[in-house]
Structure formats: structure tokens, C-alpha cells
Amino acid sequence: MGYIETNVDEKTTDLSRARQSLIEELQAIMWYDERISATKNKALREVLMHNRDDEKEHAMLLLEWMRRNDVPLNKKIKEILGKSKDLSKLWD
Numbered sequence: 001m002g003y004i005e006t007n008v009d010e011k012t013t014d015l016s017r018a019r020q021s022l023i024e025e026l027q028a029i030m031w032y033d034e035r036i037s038a039t040k041n042k043a044l045r046e047v048l049m050h051n052r053d054d055e056k057e058h059a060m061l062l063l064e065w066m067r068r069n070d071v072p073l074n075k076k077i078k079e080i081l082g083k084s085k086d087l088s089k090l091w092d
């Protein structure tokens, strides 16, 4: 994980750890999707699909931790996630 500053408080460092971990979970989901799409082996596809969906759980656990520890993010999540309005109606 690359930092651009060295004098960073613990809260910021932990948020960076969570955000970087979320990036890595999303990357893993992308890679699994590509492999699922590419393989012709049904049994392997099923294992990869299971593993990909586990990564989604990991990603959501990180997002939940971030929601609990990043007040502005929590506000945006409440404003945007789970709403049925047209997306164009959800930004400021």
C-alpha cells in the first residue's frame, strides 16, 4: 500500500488499509469473473463462482467497517444506496 505522506494518524492509516483492501477484493472479483467467463470446465467454473461470491462478502464487510468509521461516507451511503430513484436524481 503506497502512502504519499509519512506522518499519518492511526485513524487515517486504518481507513487507508480498509480502502486498499476493498480495492483488492474488487480486483479479485474482476479476475474471478474473467476466469469464469473463460473456462470451459463446469466444475472449475462452479468453484470460481463460489470463490468470487466469497470475495463479494469480504468487500461488503470492508465497506461496512468503512461506513462505521467514515462519517461522510456513511452519510452518502444513506443518501444513495438502496434507493429506487433514477441515478441522475441521486447526486447533488
Ligand SMILES: [Fe+2]
Pocket: 025, 028, 054, 055, 058, 059
Ligand atoms: Fe477476499
